[in-house]
Amino acid sequence: MINLTINGQKVQVEDGATILEAAQKADIHIPTLCYLAEVQAIGACRVCLVEIEGNRNLQASCVFPASEGLVVHTNNDRVRKARKFAVEMLISNHPMECLACARNLNCELQSLAEELGIREVRFIGEQSEGRIDDLSPSIRRNQNKCILCRRCVTVCKEIQGVSAIFTQGRGFETRVEPAFDASLNDVACAMCGQCSVVCPVGAITEKENIEEVWEALADPTKIVAIQDAPAVRAALGEEFGFAPGALVTGKMLAAARKLGFDLVFDTNFAADLTIIEEGNELLKRVKEGGVLPLITSCSPGWIKFIEHFYPEMLPHLSTCKSPHQMLGALTKTYYAQKAGIDPKDMVVVSVMPCTAKKFECNRPEMNDSGYKDVDYVLTTRELAKMIKQAGIDFASLENGSYDDPLGEYTGAATIFGATGGVMEAALRTVYEVVTGKTLDNVEFTAVRGLQGIKEATIPVEGIGDVKVAVAHGLGNARKLLESIKAGAQYHFIEIMACPGGCVSGGGQPIPVNNEIRRLRAEALYQEDRDLGLRKSHQNPSITKIYEEFLDTPLGEKSHHLLHTRYTARGVYKD
């Protein structure tokens, strides 16, 4: 333990702690900008400066190690002036477009300017000429707003193991972008959007589709359906002042109707369907000696990653489409027939915690209904913006409900949103289908939680020991794939592109950290416990859709509407 003094207060911290961490422990606030807990501490922005007695220069507290006997001042006149100067320099090279910025009112630079009491822009410097890259269907980059904090670079390289963006050039010319001035659309980017979640400002955001959706809603000739992914209900509330972990399923459904959607479906229905199809795919591969391990395919960021970096392992992927794409295809076939609607008049909007799904819905193979199966993907953040734009008082909404039959779901579906959830849902169904026995304890806690790679062995009568693994975050996915290449044996693997799974996907409310990941996941596990039905094969609407339409799992209709194929892409092109 180390003892030091901060602003006259005695503080004790573990060895290895920084001054910033020591201050946080003592509830002393030091403003930061480039620092992001769990992601990086690099001392780049100089916003977290503090004075240390005996040190001539002010020091960046996010990297300066605490040591015995230090006497630190975090808020004297000299520190305040230096900090203000650092932020003023950033602002001098920043376009002041707050009123028209996607991060207006949720921008760390704005908050800092407010916190430090900046009232005039003293330096009007030469502004560097950055570019706007909006060719990617998922991610929009505006280099002019970049403050070079490098959080995106670190997340993309260290946590996602992709490194699609990097600092290019030096000095005043420094940019954060791919090599050779390429667009993010033209390099091996997973489109996971984790960069947009950590960006403190509006330099990386999702590519918005809000206007297109408003237009569809305003068009009297269109029947517009909405579906929400499981993770959305566990985070949307945060945009309206609810604490992280508030479950707002009912309000979310009510808001969808108020916005004017004609049909309110739920991606969770298709999550249950995925379990039936994928579970059968697993059993088929086990019985017939197919390619194992089978790896889940519901995370399009993960799909883009494997297509770029491990194309030789594509045969391991389940051929199941991601759930919202299944639901899109079924809306425009099964539901359209049932309701007597011409699918050409339908518009399907998916609200997702994800930016990669914007890319996915534009993949050429996602047209199995004869039309674009999902027309637009909105992130959770975009849905919140629409609710605000419509003047809806979200907090006081009464609980709404989904429309049958593509809305009904079980607890197994809702936990899809947390890492390990798909695995757990699959095990619940596979166990009962194979053994014909009832599974009493449905909670497979070994695959829950934020450990990077989780493993479990489940004895299933009739198959033997089923070995499974779960990875979240593409860096962990890479490790798991390498271990498979080196000979590790598994039957079934779940991979989610985003650390924590969809609850902290690239389209979720900002900020995110491990505590928030945990709380959002807990909200989903709570909903699972609250639902009477907790196994996908118990969903009555699922039974019905096989009777009325699909016939049998992995049957011809399923094959056509619910399954897909993948594209091997190089590391450098496409």
Place this chain on the structure above:
Amino acid sequence: MDGEHQCLCAQKSEEELYPELDKIIDEHRGKPEDLIMVLHKAQNLFGYLPRKVQEKVALGLNVSLNEVYGVITFYAFFTTVPKGRHSIRVCLGTACYVRGGQGVIEKIKKDLGIKVGGTTEDRRYSLDVVRCIGACGLAPAMLINDDVYARAKPAKLTEIVEKYE
């Protein structure tokens, strides 16, 4: 690189150099920490770092191309443009700077239509800045290949440069 001598004669074609590059990469395979060293060796081999070389280094060392390019554009001694047949190096050391080196550079830039560090499209000339070539008494000084030009006057430069075919 500043002041350092490089062989500018293109004796081997670029294609013939790739097997040598592969050998260099093999020695550092899977070692991202060796990136700068490998880029140095590659640049010594090729005279510059074309995209294909960068891609091979990236794959071999297990670093993304975006990072490789980031490192190259950060360090002034790496170049992604091939050198011209004739290397013009203008001194901007203190003495030359004080006595008009900048004017020499501006004139050549204008004549050739390239920036410092650049190469003309016909690959005839490339232009670089050096810091003191030990000819301070003759400032401003400039080198074309191995020839030293002392007291270079902007008015005479066009003629001097033209001599190098």
